[in-house]
Amino acid sequence: MIDNNKIIETLEKKLMSFGGDSKTQNVGTVTKNTDGVITANGLSNAFMGEKIIFENGSAGTVFNLDEDNVSIILLDDASGIKEGDALRTTGEILSIEVSEDLLGRVIDPLGNSLDNKPKIKIGKKMPLEKIAAGVIDREPVSVPLKTGIKAIDCMFPIGRGQRELIIGDRQTGKTAIVIDTIINQKSDKRPVVCIYVAIGQKRSTIAQVIDRLNSEGAGSYSIVISASASDPATLQYLAPYSGCAIAEYFLEKGKDVLITFDDLTKHAWAYRQISLVLKRPAGREAYPGDVFYLHSRLLERSVKLNKENKGGSITALPIIETQANDISAYIPTNVISITDGQIYLQTDLFNAGIKPAINIGQSVSRVGSAAQTATIKSVSGKLKLELAQYNSLAAFAQFGTELDAATQKQLDRGKRLTEILKQPQFSPLTENLEVISIYAVTSGLMDDIPTDSFPRFEKELHEFAKKHYQDLLEALSSGERPTEQTLKQINKLVEVFKKRFV
Template identity: 45%
Template sequence: MAELLDLSYEAVYAQSDALDPSAGRIEEVADGIAVCSGLRDARINDAVVLGDNIPGIVLKLDEDRVGVGLLAHGELAEGAPAQLVGETLSAAVSTEIGGRVLDSAGMPLDGMPAPATDVTVPVFAPSPPLSTIEGVSRPLATGLLAVDAVIPVGRGQRQLILGDRQTGKTQLAIDAIINQRSQDVVCLYVSIGKKMAEIASIVTRLRAADALSYTTVVAAPADATLTSQYIAPYYGMALAEALRAKGKDVLVVFDDLTNHADAYRSISLLLRRPPGREAYPGDIFYIHGSLLERAAQLSELHGGGSITALPVVTTLSDDLSAYIPTNIVSITDGQIYLRSELANQGRMPAIDIGLSVSRVGSDAQLPVISQLSKGISFTLSQYAELQELLMYDGALSEHQRSLVADGQCLVELFKQPAGAPRDPATTILLLWAFRAGAFNGFSSADAAVLTERLVAVAELNAEYLTTMLAPQLVPGGERFLSEAQTQAMTELLDFARAEMS
């Protein structure tokens, strides 16, 4: 029977020399997945046009069938034609994408005309060769004191943001984008599986903070096809690579890869791939690894540009051992963990310093910030351990009481309102004030007031403070503060204290 079937195929193909190996027809279509016959020249990730100009991508190859994911909604029926485009899925890139909101195919969602295409790049590309990569050595200031002081992020780094829902993950990423306003960094925010109302709110926040002009939003909302949600981060990374090729520093936020993994799991189950742990397919690690490993700092010989990736992952009940979180933790260069318990206490950003880490460390910090932040992580970890003994005050030694007081002050120092990132000069002033003992003997409430006053004084004297600290504000700059700089900051501190009274 099999031999007869093979002969019948050969007879069909031999019947006409005009039979197009790039053409086919839809045999089944449901849930955003089309199963096609024909398409004999199909390769994985090839672009396909289905029916009346509906784009798709080849996701599975069987012996006599091709699984195609739909990139747009549309009316399709069995028997409709399918045609290979002749190339893998590509992204149209324009230098005029700042301030735009695009879908995962590069089409505008903001009601404006489609951006003109400067170059077309493949959506799926290999990570840069090791010979073209340099180590991370330049800081990318997020504007969040807790991050820049203890869990620094460098240009070209991959730093995971993870935590439960409503812990401030998206806000942390948005603050990092807002803080790039004067840092010569191009930003991309890739939204995966969120409601359009939430995406619109994020765009409004970026516009209000004057950050949309250098930011491109790539949105694959919850009502988009599963394949669009799967493609979105790769399209965003392709845009970032095109910008990096021009020597630019790029920050990419993927919000979030949990939704991305869920979309890919649904696609795989619809394509009848064997499920594995938590029903995810066996290649779920590969799809995230192949995405995030494209972020890197290139050497000067290869343009010197960088891509910094901030993937976001949602945990359930603070469970860090789940499949997707552990996968992405092993891919990235560190993680910023937001704990729901801290968020419920009003400690925002709700960063758990003990479980957060940057594997790049001081290489991603200004030397003076690295110097001033020494020992802070240890103090906070000791404070967390001693909190359980606070109700038994007599059980604490004098040294332990000092650690608790320092920890309480650091907690207030690290609290920060949403949408108000702090520049490196303000960060230096706050860390120096803590090191100088300005918070010694202060209650938590007084420490919070002094922090607020110091930030206000820094904003009021921003130009003076930046000029005065100029030698420390460049990568590889001065590690220590001069006597004149210390005297100037002492005067600012005294002014802040005077305002408190």
């Protein structure tokens, strides 16, 4: 609704100032247009990252400043721009309008709506490129960000403000982990704003993700930024920075934000394409020399602010797609070294039916354990070690050698642990249910249950607990170390349920 008084006031103000405020513009002329990269002369006062407006209304941003020309990457269609066209600087750095209205919306990296819903209200201008918060403004990661995935929450916990890489070949369940994590936030007491940045993906895949988020009720607190494979490389390059700018808006309000970049491999490809068109020197795998900085400056914006700065956080879950499980390629090693840990998904495990297909040995969370609650820590303490030992023993056991009773027991336990860590897609669990499942196996309560009945047993056990053991579930939600009595109650719950289980 237009406020008439405000319009008149603005007009009066502008007219009153007529003649007083000279507007200095820096102008130039297009000399070349190559694949969305414009070379122009003039613009002697332009600065890096400045927004440029062309004669036909198209926008661009300064990407190269040379001795006598300027290279500009286009943010719109390149076809309308021809040699000799005029262009001017705006004095503004590229930014995106952010407001609460963005929640539940699908936008492009420039903030334009893609979902045919009402116009997004103009909000605060947030710069796409910003220097990350300094060390004084930060505090260590201490609050968990629950993914609802047992294997991750127990062994590779993620804290709010952490950067945890999800890495693996195609079709190993990388996006599924991210979607599950977003869905799981609806059950969290401290709400988290979720931002899903799709870079260089098929539009059909993005549509599926949006559909899933909406059907699971996660749409209301999520924002999807779409830069699909059919969008210009410039938009794909800008998409993660837009996501970060939006995340910083909510961070300024003291909120916790989860941002997922799906995926940074394609982001690096887009940047490589732009750099090659700009004739920047190509390095390893034809990537430009600053490809490390491309991702480090992006992920460095993930932060846990201290109380003086409202205590908000940005947790980043970047995704990297590997080729033939090669995590030592250029981009994977770069991003592994930048992030605070990685969850490595393997095709072999996926094909063997272990979903999520997490490789225990090569996955790690470097800071997350500080954010793990005492409840989950108490049941998952030795889980990772036991599973790692099981995996090495299982390799030997394949040769069919005779095994002593202790080794056999260890193998059996490992098999059960692997089985309980399996989890279907789109069904994240709350922490209390995760604790019950893990404790039931690690304490040997499920030793007499055949492993192929585990999924049904677990599902029905959870339903039984929700119905008859509400007090126990509440005690396990406190985040504190379970008392002897709580553990006894879990024992009782499982024993009672076992008698009913057919």
